[in-house]
Amino acid sequence: MKWHRVILKAFVLIALLLAPAASTTAKNEDTKKKGLDVPSSVVNIGKENTFTNPAPDLPRLQPSNFAKELLKSSKVKIENPNLIRMLNESAATKSPFSFGTKATIFLGEWPLNYKSEETTPNWEYQKVNTNFYDNRGGTGNYQIHYVQEAQKIIKGGLTAKVVQAEDVQKMMQQKAFEKVKLPLAFETAVGGGTKHHQVYNIPPTRMGYLYAFAPAVHEKGSLTFGEVFLVMKGSKHRIIVKNVTSQEIGAWIPIQDHLSFSFEARQ
Incomplete structure (x- = not known):
């Protein structure tokens, strides 16, 4: 025992x-x-928005078995969804007559991967609306709430020019989403007539201003480029990346179907 x-x-x-x-x-x-801590002044208007925003276009592409083998053979990490799609559409058949065959195919210069270093929210990225009421002649509180007066389109973008910018945006959008867990899109819209039920009181002798802002995140990190070659030797295939370069890059990415409110009552 x-x-x-x-x-x-x-x-x-x-x-x-x-x-x-x-x-x-x-x-x-x-x-x-x-994900990201959202302040109480920020609300989700997805149900109230009179403009239906499309679902964020995030890369969900899975590499085929052939593409997986090629990606593993590369010494440089490859995450570009469009390059992976091209490899998926390729095929290689092992043949007993391929002995002695040797070929090198240049697939082009590509943005290969993006490493996120910092993701910072700006809850007042762009003002989209102002509701106003003059209660200076009133004898009691006047209540106002948010009403979008006109449709507003909010755009983000990269902070520097790069080749194949769309590919870069997709990779940065994916990495930012993994951190913030909020819907992100480089272009989003708030429809005219969109409302929110939150009420704000304007005291007598005061003017009331209710501001609505579209929030966004500032994504910052390092982008890797390289020239991609497909090398075939007999029945073996592999990816070789040459002339690898890196570049610091940033982007503003709006948060879809969210608004930040700020209320001010002044004389």
Whole structure:
């Protein structure tokens, strides 16, 4: 029985040692799922928006088995969804007559991957509306609420010119979404007549201004470019990347179907 107690104590000790690590891991997973902390002044107007925004275009492409083999053979990480799509559409058949065959095919210069370094929200990225009422002649509080007076289109974009900008935007949008867990799009809109039920009181002898802002995130990181070659030798195929360069890049990406409100009552 004595050795049973020794084993039991060992199990208890291991459990105690692993408990903090497990707790930390769970906490980190919760943080990843939670995303960005949204202030109370920011509301989701997805149901109220009179303009139906399309779902954010995030890369969901899965590489084929052939593409997976090629991606593994590359010494430089490849995440560009359009390049992966091109590899998916390619096919290679192993043939007993391919012995001695050798070819190198230049696939072009591509933005290969993007590494996110900083994702910062700007809750008042662009003003989209102002509701106003003059209550200086009133004898009691006047209540106003948000009503979008005209349709407003909000655009983001890259902070520097790059080749194949659309590919770069998709990679940056994906990395930013993984951090903030909010719908992101480089172009979004708020339809005219969109309303929100929150009421704001304008005291007598005051003028009331209710401002609505479209929020956005500023995504910043490092972009890797390279010349991509498909090398075939017999029945073997691999990807070689040459002339690799990197560039710091930033982008403003609006948060879709969200508005930040700011109310001011002044004389």
